[in-house]
Amino acid sequence: MKKTMGWVFGALALAAVIVAAQPSAVFRARPVGNLKQVMWSIAFPSSNIIFDVQKKAPSTADEWATVQNAAIAIAETANLITMPGRLREDGKPVPVQKADWNKYARGLITAGQDCYKAAAAKDQEGVTKCTDGLSEACSNCHEVYRDAPQPAPAKQGKN
Numbered sequence: 001m002k003k004t005m006g007w008v009f010g011a012l013a014l015a016a017v018i019v020a021a022q023p024s025a026v027f028r029a030r031p032v033g034n035l036k037q038v039m040w041s042i043a044f045p046s047s048n049i050i051f052d053v054q055k056k057a058p059s060t061a062d063e064w065a066t067v068q069n070a071a072i073a074i075a076e077t078a079n080l081i082t083m084p085g086r087l088r089e090d091g092k093p094v095p096v097q098k099a100d101w102n103k104y105a106r107g108l109i110t111a112g113q114d115c116y117k118a119a120a121a122k123d124q125e126g127v128t129k130c131t132d133g134l135s136e137a138c139s140n141c142h143e144v145y146r147d148a149p150q151p152a153p154a155k156q157g158k159n
């Protein structure tokens with residue numbers, strides 16, 4: 001009897017080890033790039049696509065879809081830059097626990113959604129208008145978290 005119980009426990013322990021060794025079926029979001037890389041790879045090119053509409057209206061459905069997609073990328077950037085564990089370029093953690101950081105990040109959702117609506121309506125004027133909110137959403141955060149330690153930055157073209 002004692003021996004049987006030993007086998008049973010042994011088998012259970014082995015099963016537990018096997019289960020623990022399996023990769024979790026649930027993918028857990030985790031950062032890949034640093035904050036600056038997210039800015040250059042997603043926020044920057046996406047906002048440029050939207051800003052360009054001011055100069056030249058998209059002429060095809062595909063071109064408008066590109067603008068819509070850029071607006072979604074801007075809104076989704078809020079999720080990426082509030083993800084725990086992401087580091088800044090200098091190796092310091094992104095301050096995802098700070099209330100104002102989260103407020104500034106949310107600004108990208110509002111701006112992205114406004115631009116999305118205008119792009120979905122193929123409305124050049126609407127997109128031009130939404131760019132005000134968009135550049136504000138970028139610079140509100142940059143003023144505090146990017147440019148603050150530097151002497152008064154020139155704002156022009158620095159989004």
Ligand code: HEC
Nearest residue numbers: 035036039043044047088089104105137138141145146159
């Ligand atoms: C919630 C804060 C926040 C928001 C919103 C934000 N940024 Fe940033 N951005 C930063 C920080 C902080 C850095 C510095 C990156 C680092 O330290 O790794 C940065 C860096 C950048 C850089 C790199 C500049 C360089 O010196 O190489 C670009 C480009 C950039 N942001 C573009 C944008 C654009 C465009 C938007 C708006 C669509 C935006 N960012 C919105 C916080 C923000």
